[in-house]
Amino acid sequence: MIHRIGRREFDFDRRVAVMAVVNRTPDSFFDQGATFALDRAVEAAVRAADLGADWVDIGGVPFGRGPVVSTAEEIDRVVPVVEAIAAASDVVISVDTNKADVARAAIAAGAAVINDTSGLGDPEMAGVAAASDAYVVITHSVGPPRVEKPPAHFDDVVGEVRRFLVERVERAEAAGIPRDRLIIDPGHDLDKNTLHSLELTRRLGEIADIGLPLLVAVSNKDFIGESIDRPKQERLAGSLAAMVACIERGARIVRMHDVPATVDAVRMTEAILGLREPARLEHNMHPTHNV
Known part of the structure; x- marks a missing residue:
């Protein structure tokens, strides 16, 4: 199935889409406000596209605990x-x-x-999406964002x-959002501990197996840092390893911070899985090599 998302087309049976992260927040988890200024945010998004990102994810409020950001302020940021x-x-x-x-x-x-980390927690969200042509990412999380929560517990997290x-x-389909405009995300680390992720x-x-395009957001997350004992700024290799494992298991959209490294790793994984032809064929292809 070909998905027309914005001005681009995607065949998730044959390709993996790279989503870059641009946070217009002063307290973002990874970049700590590096793209909070409007010009820096726009520049980062356009550069990500130039480096091979298929789309950019703009955030005005981090998921994790922190001060309340009003709806008006979030709109002004985004x-x-x-x-x-x-x-x-x-x-x-x-x-x-999530608003x-x-x-x-x-x-x-x-x-x-709309990348909704609350999974349609706002009762009006599904109606807003249904009244538009927008796709919706439905993400698993537990309870409201931005607040302290008890330790994560699941009998069977999956x-x-x-x-x-x-x-x-x-719920989304009942509200009028066509199934072919839905994407799912299991929410790595969102109200989950490292063992859960x-x-x-x-x-x-x-x-x-739910049968919808599957997005994963694993880049630089704490489950990676705790697994390999690395601080946030030293988790690229672990992030790429986790991303590749997810692609092998069905993920077709990957939300990542380092676009060039991600694009290379995704293209290589696609080639190994037979989803994409190699960019060129030269090694041992000359006729004299086959004599």
Whole structure:
């Protein structure tokens, strides 16, 4: 099936899409506000597209605990970035938000995807998406973002995440969002500990079996840092290893920070899996080598 997302087309049976991360926040998890300024955020998004990203994910509020950001402030952070990117590039633009009002403003500004880390927690979110042409990423998390929560507990994390995603997909379809505009994300590290995220990665095929395009956001996350004992700025190799494991198990959209390294790793994984032909064939291809 060919998906027309924004101004680009995707065949997730044959290709893996690379999603770059651009956070317009002063307290982002990884870049710590490096792209908070409007010009820096736009520049980072356009550069990501030039380096091979298929789309960029714009966030105005981190998922983790922290001060409340009003809806008006989140819109002020996100919308100008979306407008500027849409004017400068045909890259797919998604907005990472759990608020229906922010989603509505972002779609009007040019966003083609709503990346909802609350999994339609806002009761108005599904209706906003249904009234548009936007795709929706339904992500598993537990309870509201930005607040302190008790230690993570699941009897069977994969089974519970799968049931949550199936139920939220049904809710989205009932609200009028076509199934072919839905994407699912198991939510690595979102209200989960390292053992949970590793189990999700190991058994990701059970999530892929839901039958919708599967997004994973593993880049530089704490489950990687704890697994290999590396601080945030030294997790690239671990992030790429986790990403490749996810692609092998069915992920077809990968949300990552380092675009050049990600694009190379994705292209190589596609070639190994037989999803993409090599960029060129020269080694041992000369006729004299076959004599």
